[in-house]
Each structure stands twice: as structure tokens, then as C-alpha cells.
Amino acid sequence: MIDEARRKSGGLRPWHVVLAILGVLIVVVVLWMVAKGSSIKRQLAEIRAQGHPTSLAELSEMNQLPPGVENAAPLYEDAFTVYVRPADPDNTPYAGSGQLPSRGQPLPEAMVSAIEDYLAGNQETLDLLREAAAIEHCHYDWNMAGGLPLPGLEHLRPGAFLLVSAARLSAHHGDAEAALAYLDDGLHLARSVRREPALISYLVHIACTTVCLRSLEQTLSVTPLSDEQLVRVDRMLSEAGAACDFTQALVSERCYNIEYIQNPSQMSGAGGRMSSIPVLGRVGLADMLDYMAAGIEASELPPDQRVARFRRIEGELEDMGFLHVLVKTLAPALSRVVEMDLRLQADIDMARTAVAIERFRLTKGALPRDLATLAPDYLDQVPIDPFDGQPIRYRRTKPGYRLYSVFEDGQDHDGKGKDEVNRNAPHDWPFIVAR
Numbered sequence: 001m002i003d004e005a006r007r008k009s010g011g012l013r014p015w016h017v018v019l020a021i022l023g024v025l026i027v028v029v030v031l032w033m034v035a036k037g038s039s040i041k042r043q044l045a046e047i048r049a050q051g052h053p054t055s056l057a058e059l060s061e062m063n064q065l066p067p068g069v070e071n072a073a074p075l076y077e078d079a080f081t082v083y084v085r086p087a088d089p090d091n092t093p094y095a096g097s098g099q100l101p102s103r104g105q106p107l108p109e110a111m112v113s114a115i116e117d118y119l120a121g122n123q124e125t126l127d128l129l130r131e132a133a134a135i136e137h138c139h140y141d142w143n144m145a146g147g148l149p150l151p152g153l154e155h156l157r158p159g160a161f162l163l164v165s166a167a168r169l170s171a172h173h174g175d176a177e178a179a180l181a182y183l184d185d186g187l188h189l190a191r192s193v194r195r196e197p198a199l200i201s202y203l204v205h206i207a208c209t210t211v212c213l214r215s216l217e218q219t220l221s222v223t224p225l226s227d228e229q230l231v232r233v234d235r236m237l238s239e240a241g242a243a244c245d246f247t248q249a250l251v252s253e254r255c256y257n258i259e260y261i262q263n264p265s266q267m268s269g270a271g272g273r274m275s276s277i278p279v280l281g282r283v284g285l286a287d288m289l290d291y292m293a294a295g296i297e298a299s300e301l302p303p304d305q306r307v308a309r310f311r312r313i314e315g316e317l318e319d320m321g322f323l324h325v326l327v328k329t330l331a332p333a334l335s336r337v338v339e340m341d342l343r344l345q346a347d348i349d350m351a352r353t354a355v356a357i358e359r360f361r362l363t364k365g366a367l368p369r370d371l372a373t374l375a376p377d378y379l380d381q382v383p384i385d386p387f388d389g390q391p392i393r394y395r396r397t398k399p400g401y402r403l404y405s406v407f408e409d410g411q412d413h414d415g416k417g418k419d420e421v422n423r424n425a426p427h428d429w430p431f432i433v434a435r
Contacts, residue, residue, distance in 0.1 A: 037282065043289045044258075052251050056197065059255045063195045065139050072135035076192055079128035080155035083162070084121040088114040093168065094161035094211065100168070104221040104399065104434035107172045115169045122162055129159060130181075133188035139195045153204050156193065160186050160208040164215035171219040176229060179219045184236050186212040191243040198256050199332055202249035206344050209240055213347050213431070220354060221400065221434045227362055234355045241348045246341040247299045250334075254292040257330060261285045284326025291317060291327055295334045303342055303386030307408065310335035339408045342386040343429055346405035349383035350392055350431035353403055357433075367396055397434070404430035 044054045053059040065071055089096030091114035098111055107115070119126065132138070163186040170178035190208035193201045216233070219225075225233070261284050291313065298309040314335050317328060353371065356378035360368050368374055371382045371394045382391045385405045393404045395415055404415040407429040413421070414428070421427045 040282070040286055040289065043286075043293075047254075047289075053255050054258055056255055056259045059197050059252060063139060063197070065137050069137050070135050072132040072138040072188075072192060073140045075128050075132035075135070076138065076159070076189070077140070079125045079132065079159060082122075082128070083125045083155070083158055084118075085158075086114065086118040087121065088117065090114075092118050092165065094165050095158060100218070102434065103217060103432055106222070107168070112169065112172065115165050118162070119166055119169065125159070125162060126166060129163060129185050129189060132192070133185040138192040140193070153193070153200060156189060156204050156208055157211075159189050160211050163189065164211055167215045168218055171223045174223060176219070176223045176225050179223060180225075180229060180233060180236075183212055183216055183219070183233075186215070187236055187240045191240065194243050194245070197252040199249055199253040199337060201252075202246065203337065203340065205244070206340050209244070209344060210347060212240075213351050216351055217354075217432055220358060221432075224435075225358060227359055230355050230359050230362075234352055237348055237352045237355070241345070241352075244341065244344060244348075246338065247296060250292060250296045250299055253332060254289075254296070257288045257292065258285065260330070261288060261326070280323070280326050283323055284330070287320070287324050287327035288331065291331050298334075299338070302389070303345065303384070304389035306338050306342065307335060307387070310338045343405070343407065345386050346383075346392065346429060347431065350403040350405070353379060353383060353392065353394075354431055354433055357401065367401055370394065393428075397432075400432065400434040402430045402432045404428045 047054050048058075053062050086092035086096045089098070091098045091110045093100045093111065093115075095118065096114075098114065100111075101107065163182045167179045167182035167186070170176075170182060187209060190205050190212065193205050261281060264281065294313045295310065298306055298313060301309055314333065317324075317331060320328060353374070356374045357368060359378050360374055371379070371391065375381055384390065385392045387406050387408060388410050390406075393406075393412070393415060395402050395404075402415050404417075405428060406412050407427065409426050411426060412428070413426055415430050416427050417430045417432070418427050
């Protein structure tokens with residue numbers, strides 16, 4: 001009886017054990033959260049010490065133009081407002097579904113007529129784009145500090161399509177000067193978003209620059225250029241290359257991810273719901289900081305080492321457990337973006353090499369035997385293919401020539417482009433001049 005009374009009054013019961021375990025777990029979680037929070041604060045402080053922003057407000061302040069500096073953005077926005085879609089998309093290339101003839105071939109009459117109508121309906125847009133391109137600086141007034149989505153990016157591609165259509169028609173008529181002016185306008189439009197945040201801005205920059213380079217192929221294939229014009233094209237391409245900064249794009253993207261994880265109300269969908277759970281949000285932010293730091297570091301490796309490193313980073317991410325679900329949901333696929341960045345780098349290098357070949361042809365009356373012949377008079381050195389670390393390839397063809405990068409699989413497919421192989425078959429990335 002005495003033992004029974006003692007047990008009832010003071011002995012441990014099962015729910016006491018449960019409460020004790022829960023208490024210990026709560027203490028452990030709180031201590032872990034405090035430690036993780038301190039670690040995140042240290043990481044953010046280190047980022048700021050490197051001169052990089054850690055929030056959209058800081059990024060916005062960093063990207064502001066100095067007072068009194070003329071800004072091209074309002075003119076671009078006016079141009080987008082008055083843009084008119086092509087009336088005959090079936091015969092309009094770029095902006096419609098019209099298929100350009102093979103490089104070096106003249107445009108069919110139906111396409112010439114469709115492009116002329118398209119340009120006539122967009123003369124005001126073309127004038128505004130030309131006026132904007134003459135202004136050195138551009139910064140769109142997007143409320144980055146408020147975490148709003150980026151409007152207007154969808155207008156840049158149609159603007160680029162309009163300009164390269166004008167360039168192609170000018171080349172068709174033998175007006176090289178006009179063709180180059182429109183291409184220059186297109187390259188200015190492409191880099192008008194280089195001050196804007198998030199990786200999507202950089203992807204639009206890449207896409208618009210790439211379409212200008214494809215148009216340059218067409219121009220070089222149908223219209224001989226003077227040496228003075230070729231020197232000007234090389235300067236345009238050099239400026240286009242200097243405006244491509246993948247590392248800075250990652251720095252900006254990191255700000256977006258920090259902002260959204262810390263302020264889940266700005267995110268919709270599963271990412272916002274998971275970020276609002278304290279443990280998942282804290283783990284997700286720490287993971288995202290590590291992931292983006294690894295990406296920024298990898299972006300500064302020698303070009304031919306970058307793709308493999310980014311793929312390893314993504315593989316490490318995939319191997320993480322459930323507690324890391326937020327970063328696995330929100331992290332951008334950086335290996336694909338770095339492939340696109342390297343492709344653009346190769347494209348610009350090949351375009352500049354084509355300019356050197358054309359200058360050689362003007363002087364010598366024939367194509368060079370190999371690219372080494374161009375150095376040092378027309379080319380400082382033969383560019384390196386960023387995908388395999390070897391010199392870019394060069395083949396003389398009938399007519400003209402092709403320069404090519406081995407592209408993302410690192411294998412030489414004899415310079416065949418995507419449009420020259422079966423669907424989904426491996427291919428190279430060529431720059432072709434058929435003249």
C-alpha cells in the first residue's frame with residue numbers, strides 16, 4: 001500500500017517521459033535555429049564585405065544610374081508600346097513563322113513584301129529603338145526593392161526580331177550600312193537589361209544577342225563589307241562580349257532568392273508555403289546561400305571546366321534529403337544557363353573571327369588556309385572553344401566557310417548545326433558564312 005501511494009504521488013509516468021523528450025527536442029531545435037541563424041548572418045556579412053548586395057533593396061540601390069545621367073529605358077518602353085505585330089506572319093521571319101532561305105540566298109518576293117509591310121507598320125518603333133541605342137546607359141524602373149516580378153522582358157525579343165528583320169532586308173537590297181546600323185541597334189537593345197536583377201534578365205540578354213549574331217551570318221553571306229565597316233562590326237562585337245557577365249547575373253539572382261525565402265508572402269505556390277515553415281525556411285536559406293556561392297565560384301573557373309563543375313553542384317543538390325526540399329524546389333538549373341553563356345561566348349568569338357577572315361579576304365583576295373594565318377594582323381590569337389579548351393574549328397566550304405564550337409557534349413560532329421542533323425541528335429554550334 002505504501003509503495004502504491006508513493007508511485008501515485010511521485011513516481012515517473014509515461015507522459016512525463018514524453019514531455020521530457022519533447023522538451024529536450026524543443027531546446028535542441030531552438031539551439032539549432034539560433035546557431036543556423038548566426039551562421040546565415042555571418043554568410044550575409046561576408047557577402048556584403050565582398051561588395052555584393054544581399055537584398056533587392058541593396059541591389060536596386062547599386063543599379064541606380066547617377067543623377068543627371070540620360071537613361072534609354074523610357075525610350076525603349078515607348079518603343080514597346082507602339083510595336084505592331086506582323087500582318088503576314090507566315091512570310092515574316094523571326095517575328096513570324098516564315099523560314100529564311102539558306103545562307104547566301106536571296107529572299108523570296110513574298111517574304112520581301114511581308115517584311116516591308118512589317119517595317120512600315122513599325123517605323124515609329126524603329127525610330128525610338130534607334131534613338132534609345134544612341135544613349136549609353138539604361139536602367140528600367142522596376143521596383144526591385146518591393147520584390148515585384150520583372151515586367152517588360154517579353155517585349156525585348158519582338159524588338160530584336162524587328163531590328164534583325166530590318167537588317168536582313170537591308171542586306172538583301174545590298175545596303176550594308178543600313179544592315180549594320182540595325183544590328184548595332186539590336187545589340188544595344190540586348191544589353192539594355194544588363195543592370196536588371198534575376199537570371200531571367202540575363203537569359204533574355206543572351207537570346208537577343210544570339211538572334212543578332214544569326215542575322216550577322218546572313219549579312220556577311222549576302223553583302224560584302226568594306227574594311228572600315230568590318231572594323232566597326234568587330235568593335236560592336238567586342239562591346240557585346242564585354243556586356244556579358246554571368247557572374248554578376250548570379251550575384252543578382254542570389255538577391256532574389258534571399259528576398260523570397262526571407263519574405264515568403266512574396267512567393268506563390270509550394271515555395272512560399274515551405275518558406276513560411278521556420279525550420280524549412282532557415283535550412284532553405286542556408287542551402288541557397290551555399291548553392292549560389294558554389295555557382296558564383298564556379299562561374300570564374302576556366303571556361304572549359306565550368307559545365308562539369310556546375311553539373312557536380314547540381315548533383316550534390318539532388319542528393320540532399322527531405323529537410324533540404326526548399327532549395328531543391330527553388331534553385332535555378334545553373335548548368336543549363338552556363339552552357340548558354342558559354343555558347344554565346346563562343347558565338348561572339350566566332351563572329352569576330354569571321355570578321356577577321358573577311359578582312360583577310362579583302363586584302364588577299366582569298367580565304368585563309370587556317371586561322372593561325374590571321375594572327376597577328378587580323379586577329380590577336382585564335383579563340384579558344386570554351387567547351388573543350390581547344391582552338392575553335394574552321395573549315396572552308398563551297399561557298400564560304402564555317403567556324404564552329406563542339407558545344408555542350410564536347411564532341412566534334414564535323415561542324416554540323418542543329419538544323420543539319422536529325423531531331424535531338426548531337427550537333428556542334430557553327431557560325432557559317434556562305435559567300
